[in-house]
Amino acid sequence: MPELPEVETVRRGLLPVLEGATIRTAVARRANLRFPIPNDFTKRLEGNRITGLRRRSKYILIDCEDRLVVIVHLGMSGRVTIYKGTEPDTIGKHDHISLITENGDHILYTDPRRFGLWTFTTADAVETHPLLINIGPEPLGNSFNSNVLKTAFSGKKSPIKAALLDQRSVAGLGNIYVCEALWRAGIHPEKQAGHLTSAEIEALVPIIRDVLTKAIEAGGSSLKDYTQANGELGYFQHSFQAYDREGTKCYKEGCGGTIMRIIQSNRSTFYCPTCQH
DNA sequence: CCGCGGGCCTGCGCGC
DNA sequence: TGCGCGCAGGCCCGCG
Numbered sequence: 001m002p003e004l005p006e007v008e009t010v011r012r013g014l015l016p017v018l019e020g021a022t023i024r025t026a027v028a029r030r031a032n033l034r035f036p037i038p039n040d041f042t043k044r045l046e047g048n049r050i051t052g053l054r055r056r057s058k059y060i061l062i063d064c065e066d067r068l069v070v071i072v073h074l075g076m077s078g079r080v081t082i083y084k085g086t087e088p089d090t091i092g093k094h095d096h097i098s099l100i101t102e103n104g105d106h107i108l109y110t111d112p113r114r115f116g117l118w119t120f121t122t123a124d125a126v127e128t129h130p131l132l133i134n135i136g137p138e139p140l141g142n143s144f145n146s147n148v149l150k151t152a153f154s155g156k157k158s159p160i161k162a163a164l165l166d167q168r169s170v171a172g173l174g175n176i177y178v179c180e181a182l183w184r185a186g187i188h189p190e191k192q193a194g195h196l197t198s199a200e201i202e203a204l205v206p207i208i209r210d211v212l213t214k215a216i217e218a219g220g221s222s223l224k225d226y227t228q229a230n231g232e233l234g235y236f237q238h239s240f241q242a243y244d245r246e247g248t249k250c251y252k253e254g255c256g257g258t259i260m261r262i263i264q265s266n267r268s269t270f271y272c273p274t275c276q277h
Numbered sequence: 278c279c280g281c282g283g284g285c286c287t288g289c290g291c292g293c
Numbered sequence: 294t295g296c297g298c299g300c301a302g303g304c305c306c307g308c309g
Contacts, residue, residue: 003302034285034304058303076303077287094287113286115303131304158280167304174302243302265281268300 002074004058004172005212009219010080011055013233017082017105022049025100034117044068057135057171067123075115081108081232136170139208146202156193161264163193176243179270181208183242188276189269242270
């Protein structure tokens with residue numbers, strides 16, 4: 001489910017509970033998610049202190065005092081719930097991982113479809129970890145600009161929808177925010193990536209930044225609601241302009257078109273055939 | 278190398 | 294009420 005803004009919201013929600021905290025108890029209730037959970041999961045975490053939480057693309061990186069780094073991905077259905085100073089009433093069948101801090105806070109990781117992952121690396125090896133090494137620039141960072149997108153799209157025959165979903169072009173975009181960005185940019189999702197004009201690519205860069213920034217802000221305001229209460233992180237109310245709006249009127253000023261749904265690479269794409277060319 | 282389709286999993290909502 | 298189907302916001306792999 002979660003794309004970059006949701007993952008960033010989860011990271012920010014975890015920050016006050018985990019940063020500086022020592023893990024008292026770490027439990028993995030099954031051996032695998034998408035990949036095996038390390039068999040020394042408990043041993044490496046219990047007694048360890050968390051020094052920081054980072055995000056790279058859709059991955060959360062938990063930095064520990066002994067240079068252990070926990071790589072967490074939420075997949076399609078991963079969720080994190082914080083129980084501040086208390087414990088969950090029940091552990092459901094999809095509640096695969098628990099972290100309990102010495103402050104008595106419980107963090108529960110729930111993932112029905114189990115496309116998520118928890119694995120280990122070390123501080124020295126993060127940059128070259130196989131899961132991370134091929135990921136493109138962070139869209140909200142300094143290294144993301146129209147030149148890198150031009151290079152990524154140059155000669156590409158695949159549709160721009162697929163090229164933006166490709167994490168090597170730019171990090172963190174998923175189905176929703178690609179649809180949103182292309183709708184805003186007025187670019188047809190089936191247009192070949194290599195056929196985008198310089199002007200289109202130059203327009204796309206700030207649009208991608210803005211779509212993601214606004215979504216992170218929406219997530220941030222949702223965080224306020226549960227900083228004092230127990231809360232599930234990352235699934236905030238957010239309304240989309242194109243995504244999941246099939247059959248409804250295009251919101252673009254003076255367009256008058258209707259949002260359509262098509263299938264590209266077996267995924268739904270929502271777009272306006274009237275104003276996206 | 279590239280682009281596409283299938284697979285991994287479970288749950289939900291819909292039509293019959 | 295039950296059943297089967299299509300759908301779901303990610304990602305990897307293998308094939309041509």
